[in-house]
Amino acid sequence: MYTQINKNISRYVTFEPKELEIFNSLLEYKTVPKKTILLHEGEMCNFEAFVIKGCVRKYYIDANGFEVILQFAIENAWVSDISFSIYEEKPSRVYIETLEDCEFFMFSPDTKEELFVRAPKFERAFRILMQRSLAVTQDRLFNTISKTATEKYLEFLDHYPTLSQRVAQHYIASYLGISAEFLSKIRTKIAKH
Amino acid sequence: MYTQINKNISRYVTFEPKELEIFNSLLEYKTVPKKTILLHEGEMCNFEAFVIKGCVRKYYIDANGFEVILQFAIENAWVSDISFSIYEEKPSRVYIETLEDCEFFMFSPDTKEELFVRAPKFERAFRILMQRSLAVTQDRLFNTISKTATEKYLEFLDHYPTLSQRVAQHYIASYLGISAEFLSKIRTKIAKH
DNA sequence: TTCATTTCTTGTCCTAGTTCAATGCATGCG
DNA sequence: CGCATGCATTGAACTAGGACAAGAAATGAA
Numbered sequence: 001m002y003t004q005i006n007k008n009i010s011r012y013v014t015f016e017p018k019e020l021e022i023f024n025s026l027l028e029y030k031t032v033p034k035k036t037i038l039l040h041e042g043e044m045c046n047f048e049a050f051v052i053k054g055c056v057r058k059y060y061i062d063a064n065g066f067e068v069i070l071q072f073a074i075e076n077a078w079v080s081d082i083s084f085s086i087y088e089e090k091p092s093r094v095y096i097e098t099l100e101d102c103e104f105f106m107f108s109p110d111t112k113e114e115l116f117v118r119a120p121k122f123e124r125a126f127r128i129l130m131q132r133s134l135a136v137t138q139d140r141l142f143n144t145i146s147k148t149a150t151e152k153y154l155e156f157l158d159h160y161p162t163l164s165q166r167v168a169q170h171y172i173a174s175y176l177g178i179s180a181e182f183l184s185k186i187r188t189k190i191a192k193h
Numbered sequence: 194m195y196t197q198i199n200k201n202i203s204r205y206v207t208f209e210p211k212e213l214e215i216f217n218s219l220l221e222y223k224t225v226p227k228k229t230i231l232l233h234e235g236e237m238c239n240f241e242a243f244v245i246k247g248c249v250r251k252y253y254i255d256a257n258g259f260e261v262i263l264q265f266a267i268e269n270a271w272v273s274d275i276s277f278s279i280y281e282e283k284p285s286r287v288y289i290e291t292l293e294d295c296e297f298f299m300f301s302p303d304t305k306e307e308l309f310v311r312a313p314k315f316e317r318a319f320r321i322l323m324q325r326s327l328a329v330t331q332d333r334l335f336n337t338i339s340k341t342a343t344e345k346y347l348e349f350l351d352h353y354p355t356l357s358q359r360v361a362q363h364y365i366a367s368y369l370g371i372s373a374e375f376l377s378k379i380r381t382k383i384a385k386h
Numbered sequence: 387t388t389c390a391t392t393t394c395t396t397g398t399c400c401t402a403g404t405t406c407a408a409t410g411c412a413t414g415c416g
Numbered sequence: 417c418g419c420a421t422g423c424a425t426t427g428a429a430c431t432a433g434g435a436c437a438a439g440a441a442a443t444g445a446a
Contacts, residue, residue, distance in 0.1 A: 060335050060339070062335075062339035062340075063339075066339065068335055068338050068339050070331055070334065070335065082324060116317070120313060120316075123313075123316045123317050123320060124309070124316050126320060127316060127319060127320035127323060130320060130323040130324055130327060131275060131323055133327055134323060134326055134327045134330060137327060137330045137331055137334060138263055138330055140334060141263065141330060141333060141334045141337060142253050142255070142261055142263065144334065144337055144338060144370075145261050145337060145370035146253070146255035146256070146259065146261050146370075147255075147256075148402075148403095149402075149403070168422090168423070168424090169423075169424065170423075170424085177337075177338035177339075178403070178404090179403070179404055179405080180423085180424080181403095181404075181405080181406090181424090181425080181426085182402085182403055182404070183424095184424055184425055184426080185403090185425085185426080187424095187425090188425075188426085341432075341433095342432075342433070361392085361393065361394090362393075362394065363393070363394085371433070371434090372433070372434055372435080373393085373394080374394090374395080374396085374433095374434075374435080374436090375432085375433055375434070376394095377394060377395050377396080378395085378396080378433090380394095380395090381395075381396085
């Protein structure tokens, strides 16, 4: 049960079995049905979730009521609005919603602190995870600014080959920052290459 | 001399004087003239720099040869391509260039490791700094996708009031993801409100 | 001071992507 | 099973912003 998450957290830092035991003992296993909103705008985000199974989206709602998807998280990904809310005590501006029935391992900020006290090496592992998220987000920003819609879509397919089967098209459009109609037109154009 | 950086690093974590001493003893002070490229695409980024004075930009060059500015760093900001290169051992895809004569405190990856060994609490401080960068980048991504060019520019002025005096307009355009000409048109429209 | 280089502005034309329908297609649910 | 709601597709009209070009203004080096 813990193999997946232990492999994930050990990717850049090597842990002793004892440390992983502490880690695992602090995780809370949770199943959540699809279309459940785990975090609403204005709430404090009091969890960090590791996706064991399923798919979630994290999104903003803009001034005109349009959703902008920041992240899809599938198996072996982490999702949270850690960036703002946990350390700043500011309410979140994002929503986090399950798109499929999900299984998670969850952390509260307090148990995370406990983990860092009892096994300080995890501080390092989470710092590196954070760096990787930053790298991914920077790359996405670059793509969003510098590529055409078609290029962005092709790159998306390349980067997340399974996701296009799993989530509705208009979610992908929202992730790419284009309208659902235009994505549909791109797809028909690609299809008749 | 160390007041600025010590204040910055102590923002979310409280340090003992002794810890700050270790920190300061590991920093390398450097002055760099304007228009110096600190990091070229394809190089390994072997530094993290804290800006004491001056202004730098960090940018990609896209497939058509256009520059896309990811970050301006001014006084009290950190700049590096830490996200990819240091832990992944991958060459960088970005350039980092001074726009003004600059003073920095610099770290190499090795001295950073030494710092973490000698004063592990810094691991935490850098994790939180990383989280904040991620938050800023996510916000920027959201703005880039969901706002008009005029909104983005006004928000930029609001967010970085001094920067528009300090850097060339076409750099701001590149940061906002719009053409320099269009930014100029936006400015004249705003001027005659 | 002068010349050169870079930066900013303005105008015209153009295109990638949007908006707003309308229609057909899935699907989930009672 | 039938119905309703959401989803994808397509088309037509529109627009935000880009590309190009040419001139004006600012900066800087000698």
